[in-house]
Amino acid sequence: xxxxxxxxxxxxxRDAGQDEIKRAYRKLARKFHPDVNKAADAEKRFKEIGEAxxxxxxxEKRAAYDRIGTGLKEGQEFRPPPDWNTGFExxxxxxxxxxxxxxxxxxxxxxxxxxGRSFHVRRDGIRAKGEDHRAKIMIDLEDSFNGAVQxxxxxxxxxxxxxxxxxxxxxLNVRIPKxxxxxxxxxxxxxxxxxxxxxxxxxxxxxxxxxxxxxxxADKRDIYLELPVTPWEAxxxxxxxxxxxxxxxxxxxxxxxxxxxxxxxxxxxxxxxxAGDQFVVLKVVVPPADxxxxxxxxxxxxxxxxxxxxSALGV
Amino acid sequence: xxRERDEDFPFQPLNGMVLDDQARLSLNxxxxxxxxxAETILDMIEEGLLEPQxxxxxxxxxxCYEVRRVQVAMRLQQDLRVNLPGAALIIDLLxxxxxxxxxx
Numbered sequence: 421x422x423x424x425x426x427x428x429x430x431x432x433x434r435d436a437g438q439d440e441i442k443r444a445y446r447k448l449a450r451k452f453h454p455d456v457n458k459a460a461d462a463e464k465r466f467k468e469i470g471e472a473x474x475x476x477x478x479x480e481k482r483a484a485y486d487r488i489g490t491g492l493k494e495g496q497e498f499r500p501p502p503d504w505n506t507g508f509e510x511x512x513x514x515x516x517x518x519x520x521x522x523x524x525x526x527x528x529x530x531x532x533x534x535x536g537r538s539f540h541v542r543r544d545g546i547r548a549k550g551e552d553h554r555a556k557i558m559i560d561l562e563d564s565f566n567g568a569v570q571x572x573x574x575x576x577x578x579x580x581x582x583x584x585x586x587x588x589x590x591x592l593n594v595r596i597p598k599x600x601x602x603x604x605x606x607x608x609x610x611x612x613x614x615x616x617x618x619x620x621x622x623x624x625x626x627x628x629x630x631x632x633x634x635x636x637x638a639d640k641r642d643i644y645l646e647l648p649v650t651p652w653e654a655x656x657x658x659x660x661x662x663x664x665x666x667x668x669x670x671x672x673x674x675x676x677x678x679x680x681x682x683x684x685x686x687x688x689x690x691x692x693x694x695a696g697d698q699f700v701v702l703k704v705v706v707p708p709a710d711x712x713x714x715x716x717x718x719x720x721x722x723x724x725x726x727x728x729x730x731s732a733l734g735v
Numbered sequence: 736x737x738r739e740r741d742e743d744f745p746f747q748p749l750n751g752m753v754l755d756d757q758a759r760l761s762l763n764x765x766x767x768x769x770x771x772x773a774e775t776i777l778d779m780i781e782e783g784l785l786e787p788q789x790x791x792x793x794x795x796x797x798x799c800y801e802v803r804r805v806q807v808a809m810r811l812q813q814d815l816r817v818n819l820p821g822a823a824l825i826i827d828l829l830x831x832x833x834x835x836x837x838x839x
Contacts, residue, residue, distance in 0.1 A: 446815075446816075449814060449815060450815055453810075453811070453814055453815060455807045455810055455811060455829070456811075456825070456829065466814075549770055552770070552806070569748040592749060593747070593748035593749060594748060594749050594751060595748045595749065595750050595751070597753055600753055600755075601755070602837075603833065604753055604754060604755055604800075605753075605754045605802075605803060606751035606752070606753055606754070607751050607752045607753075607754060607768070607802070608749050608751040609751075609752075611749070622770075623768070625754075625806075626751065639837050639838070640837075693757055
């Protein structure tokens, strides 16, 4: 088991006052709350600071923790001495939140009384729905376009037959419906945490995000593609082949098009009751003047069609 | 990774409900899904956090994405000790932020 430095976790000194610990915790909790912070490790950090605060806010737990912790470093191998908690009583406070899955380190030190209590609640015959769980999955844009089935494995905490909490992998096959958009959630009824006293399981919410795509970017059901074109295709008009999620299509570029212009391929976005569109954003690529003949053409262009593209800037 | 055919799996894939803008929920369904009381939902409507269609509570229809608003509001209140107006403000700002990020 690894030692956890709760003071370091909250960024306070070992002699910090209770007020200072509270302020540090509240500031970090706001920063790392998983609904506010989109970083992948935000939820882990949020739980870690919650665990640190759970110990340091309680003078009894803090004193016991201080007694074992002098001179130890974060991550150091650690075994609590057999008599470490004599003179302390942790039956009150702590583990009030059933969703608080704390580290092995925490459970070794403070966890046992909490589990006894949750077992007690079950015997009282209270029937309650289990906790809702949340997970995120990354899918490809093509999975949304075509529909897909994805296998996900979650680490879930369950109470086993003897009342002990165990972490087990839970594997699910989830159908990704056609046209799902980034940020949407799929609710799987009764795939969440165990119910209490015979109550139903909680639900599982899976939030969908897209892997970055080599060509496309999605905005809700609309798909954006940047399409390089030559100056003569833009000026004279042309029919060009364009990739879409559903395969290649031919698209007409109208004469007199400009860089940045947006052309719409109707219903070529993600499917849905109203399908999205694909927007093709033109990007005029200037051919290099790398030969005398090419340079001559550019000079001729300057002669034949002089223009000031900066006139709107007043220069 | 994603695979195409159901036969590739030892057991049937699960079909979930997508929380999108097309499906609608009644007050009862919303309470059940979010595991909270109708009074709490009423408070959220008062706050402008939820905007059901229909006049009377029995006619109310909620959009599915409002499930997420309810859940985030509950978590923010519980974890960060903000009150309901504070949670509503945070949710509005978060949605604006997501919208802006998507446009980049």
